[in-house]
Structures are given as C-alpha cells and as structure tokens.
Amino acid sequence: MMTAVHPMPRRGRFTAGMLLGLTFLAGAAQASEGGSIKAGREAAQSCAACHGDKGNSNNPAFPSLAGQPAKYIASQLTAYRDGKRENAIMNGQAAGLSDQQIQDIAAYYAAQERKVASTAAEGSVLGADLYHQGRENVAACAACHHSEGHGNQPAGFPALRGLSASYVAQSLKDYRDGKRAAGQAALMTPLAAELTDDEIDALAAHIASLD
Ligand code: HEC
Numbered sequence: 657m658m659t660a661v662h663p664m665p666r667r668g669r670f671t672a673g674m675l676l677g678l679t680f681l682a683g684a685a686q687a688s689e690g691g692s693i694k695a696g697r698e699a700a701q702s703c704a705a706c707h708g709d710k711g712n713s714n715n716p717a718f719p720s721l722a723g724q725p726a727k728y729i730a731s732q733l734t735a736y737r738d739g740k741r742e743n744a745i746m747n748g749q750a751a752g753l754s755d756q757q758i759q760d761i762a763a764y765y766a767a768q769e770r771k772v773a774s775t776a777a778e779g780s781v782l783g784a785d786l787y788h789q790g791r792e793n794v795a796a797c798a799a800c801h802h803s804e805g806h807g808n809q810p811a812g813f814p815a816l817r818g819l820s821a822s823y824v825a826q827s828l829k830d831y832r833d834g835k836r837a838a839g840q841a842a843l844m845t846p847l848a849a850e851l852t853d854d855e856i857d858a859l860a861a862h863i864a865s866l867d
C-alpha cells in the first residue's frame with residue numbers, strides 16, 4: 657500500500673521515490689542542455705500543424721508538447737529518429753533532425769506554457785484511486801507525474817494533463833507491450849505490465865479529466 661502522496665511543486669523537493677527514479681536516469685539527465693529556444697521555434701514551425709500553436713494541441717490524436725521537460729522531448733525525438741519508438745508519422749518527422757535541432761526543439765517546447773484546451777466531462781473513480789494511491793505492484797502515478805498531472809521538470813517526467821484519453825491509453829499499452837522502450841521507459845514498463853485493459857481505460861479517463 658502506498659502512503660498518501662503529497663503534491664509536488666514543479667521545481668520542488670523530491671520524494672524518496674523520485675530520488676530512486678533519478679538514479680535510473682543519470683544518463684538522460686544531461687540531454688536537454690545546449691538547446692536554443694529561438695532556433696527551436698524555427699525548427700518547430702512544421703510541427704504546429706499537428707501539435708498546435710506553441711505545442712498546445714486541440715486534437716486528441718496529437719499530444720500537446722508545451723511545457724514538457726526538455727529532456728523528455730529530446731529523448732522521444734531521438735527515439736523516433738532512431739526507430740526506437742515506432743510511429744509512422746513521427747518516425748518520418750524526426751528522420752532528418754540533427755542532435756542540435758532536437759535539443760533546440762526540446763528547449764522551445766519546454767519553455768511554452770501548457771494550456772489544457774478541454775477536459776473530459778467524466779473522470780473515473782477507479783482511475784483517480786489508482787492514480788493517487790496505486791495498488792500492489794503499481795506505484796501511484798502521482799508520485800512521479802504530480803497529483804494534478806504537471807509532471808516533474810528536473811527529473812524529466814512528462815506532464816500528463818492535457819493528454820487525451822485515447823493517447824494515454826495507447827501509450828500505456830505501448831509500454832505494456834514493450835513498444836516504448838527508449839528514454840526512461842524502464843520506469844513505466846513494469847507497472848504498465850501489471851495494468852488490465854479496464855484499469856488502463858479508467859486511468860486514461862481520469863487523466864483526461866485533469867485541467
Ligand atoms: C502529421 C502530424 C504530426 C506532425 C507534423 C508532427 N507530429 Fe509529433 N506526433 C504526432 C503523433 C500522431 C504523435 C503520437 C505518436 C505516438 O503515439 O507515438 C506525435 C508525438 C510526438 C512526440 C511525443 C510526445 C509525447 O508526449 O511522448 C513528440 C516529442 C513530437 N511528436 C514532436 C514533433 C515535432 C518536433 C514535430 C515537427 C518536427 C512533429 N512532432 C510533427 C503527429 C505529428
């Protein structure tokens with residue numbers, strides 16, 4: 657049983673669990689340094705068609721990028737480029753990006769304010785419970801992703817607020833099936849492997865209701 661989870665400010669202190677997570681990730685932690693927001697804005701112009709103005713998407717098929725930790729964005733773009741995260745659209749979009757362009761784009765999106773355009777009307781009681789408390793073999797999502805889904809910038813843990821239920825459910829299944837194995841996926845795979853389809857749907861409904 658997890659004990660109560662305290663809300664974590666974006667740049668606040670870490671819990672013991674967070675520090676545990678960080679030890680896994682020492683290598684990824686440098687990934688965001690050296691990006692130019694200005695160059696990133698230029699390089700990201702073509703991305704707005706799907707990911708929205710300044711990375712705030714209105715389309716449930718396309719995840720918002722605004723405010724995501726730079727190291728998370730950089731690791732995902734690198735994974736798409738190198739074929740370690742598979743998606744037909746994004747593998748193509750990332751194919752021509754240099755390491756520097758990836759750092760620039762990551763710096764640009766990380767600096768944008770995340771705005772949640774719309775939230776799902778219905779949440780899920782089961783989903784909220786799992787999110788905040790976890791269960792045996794499933795750590796509370798809030799411990800890493802923040803109680804309101806803001807993520808954790810210094811640790812590079814992505815924000816979840818503003819992601820659609822369909823995208824969240826697909827992502828959880830991809831971790832469960834080992835289709836997302838790059839970046840810091842080792843923190844997600846073991847717990848996603850425990851989740852049933854019903855629990856995934858419940859978590860996705862709860863996350864889509866975060867504003
Ligand atoms: C034609 C639509 C389209 C365009 C253009 C596009 N993307 Fe994407 N992007 C997607 C889709 C769809 C996904 C989700 C893919 C998946 O499930 O893996 C995605 C996912 C991502 C992710 C992962 C987000 C996360 O939360 O894990 C990043 C980062 C990203 N895109 C960056 C970019 C960048 C940078 C560009 C421009 C160079 C770009 N995208 C252009 C459709 C697009």
Ligand code: HEC
Pocket residue numbers: 677719731786787794795796797798799800801812813814815816819824827828836838839840841842843844847859
């Ligand atoms: C120990 C920390 C930790 C815990 C606990 C955790 N996550 Fe994650 N989560 C991460 C990290 C790190 C990533 C990014 C992994 C990567 O690089 O692909 C992530 C990624 C995700 C993503 C993909 C986001 C995107 O933009 O594509 C979703 C969805 C997600 N987590 C949901 C959950 C849910 C639901 C729970 C609870 C059942 C949970 N996480 C528990 C650390 C955690």
